[in-house]
Amino acid sequence: MSTAPERLALLPDEASARFLTTPVLQDREPLPVAAIDQACEALPHELRWSAEPIRELVDEAMKRFDGPRTEADAWLSTRLHSTLRITRGEAADNRMWNHLALRIAPDYVFWRHMGRATKTQPIPTVNRSRFSGAFYSHAFARLWWAAELFRDGYDYAPVVLACENQDVLNTVLRLEVILHRPTAQAMLKLLADGTLRTGRDVNALAQAVNTAGTTLFFEALAPDAEPDPDAYLAWIEALDSTLVPLDGMPDGPDDGRAPLGAVNTLVPIFKRLFAEAPVRGKEQKEAKDS
């Protein structure tokens, strides 16, 4: 039996695929830790790759959220982002996420993502992509990226709002239009002011904005300011002198907020798009009223 690793490491996709057998995904067989450790490539001795602070967050999340487990997402997203201080380039490396899910915290993946038994799949199973997969489905990558793409500069409040709605995480997170920060912030404004009330509303808006984005060039309507890359790097280095709070809200990188004027330009446009969009299950009359 290998001991718990001190640091994150890089575990290739093909190795992960080999270890994620059906009995493993059903949590009926343990993950082969020794073989996993052998397949890994080490990361440098840097504080930000330490496994222990992440392990602490994961344990705390499982302790705090004994109700619906989706509620853990908003809490963990911001704290994971603030603890695992990496660049977008580093976050694009699947191998690190594989290691985090398969070796550092597989118990969390089972706790949060175990599926329900269905007719075709009578034994509850975790979807493979929660361990090793696209950034928007991986158990930890989705939380980290949600924080990175929905934060407004150092302010994580929009991230909490986003993560409280599973449809934002499942649908909006993967849309390319939200890579334009004012677009992302404007969509969340509609969630904050109550224009969007249900998951179906969120999906309808997401679809409408995405379609509009094929003919409207949001960057021209609402120019963004370049985020400050040096401020981001300074935030990464500041990890040495920071303890990420468990109760209070942590601070994100102070690399500049989306210009408020740009966000406010898009809000009425998105409101109009939403009013015109078909929402599944919404009555005709209500559609006219809004």
Add this chain to the structure above:
Amino acid sequence: MKRLTPYPVLVGDVSLEVREARLDDISLPFAMISVPQRMVALHQVERERWETARLSVRLRTPRQELASGPWRDEGCYAVLSERRTNVRTTARLHQEEPGIWTGDVVVHRDRHVGRVQLTGHVVATVDGTAGRQIGTADETWTIDLKARTPVKSTTIRTVWADFGDEGNARLRPFSADPWTVESVGEEPVLYLNKGFEGLSTMLESSRSVDRAARDAVSAQIAQDVWTSLFNSAVYAIDFESGPPDWPGGWQESVLKRLLSDVFPDRSPDDALAELANRRRTGDGGSDLQTRLLHAAAKQARLPRNLGAFIRTVRRSGQENE
């Protein structure tokens, strides 16, 4: 293919060109910029650690048409985007003279890992609606952070290995096979078995008498590669919520290349939807395999190569009689 839009768009050509690239403010040799390939190879052996690359771009728009058309407040933009790192950076270009727009876009090393796409866009107010996209540059440029010489890679990585070797835990189960394909991860790999007698001699032979056999075996390998890449790509399609999404990466390229032969009567998006639907319902799987076999054989040029081989074998058989 031009998209149908409910407002007038540019008919004339819009072209995009990278004129200069500066790495941390040092001008990059022009050989690193390939105009015919529309590539910038941002990887210099002498300079592994750079922080920013500033690209000077020029966009040409049809001058007459833009001046006399129904558009107002025209503006041009260059966009850098990479899906893997979720980065999209926009730079507004300035009109140097009618029809010529220039500006700089900056690539930050920390925010990119592989191939960054550079696209050009023309935007204007049309019928009172601001921010309409009325044209895009015909060609996309690629800023490659890994390539050493500017070449667009479309071939599969091939590795010769002895499958029976103790060190190859992954390949050992296939030690009796001539080749195998690993189609997980960011880049698929074709493994050729060094331990399979005669395979390397035949594939690497330059003798013309071996050519027909070599081409036939190569085509067979290619068909296997296409088939297994396609099948892996099918599993990469995400269809859990709403219409299926293209999976990106090599999976998307493989699907796009084969789907036109798998479902010849359908548009790419419809073909993807059909594929997702068959996977979801579990219906039509065997029909799909038949169609796939056809598409993969076509990609591998199997009919031509195997046909030539059969002809050669028949010819040499007749000579022996």
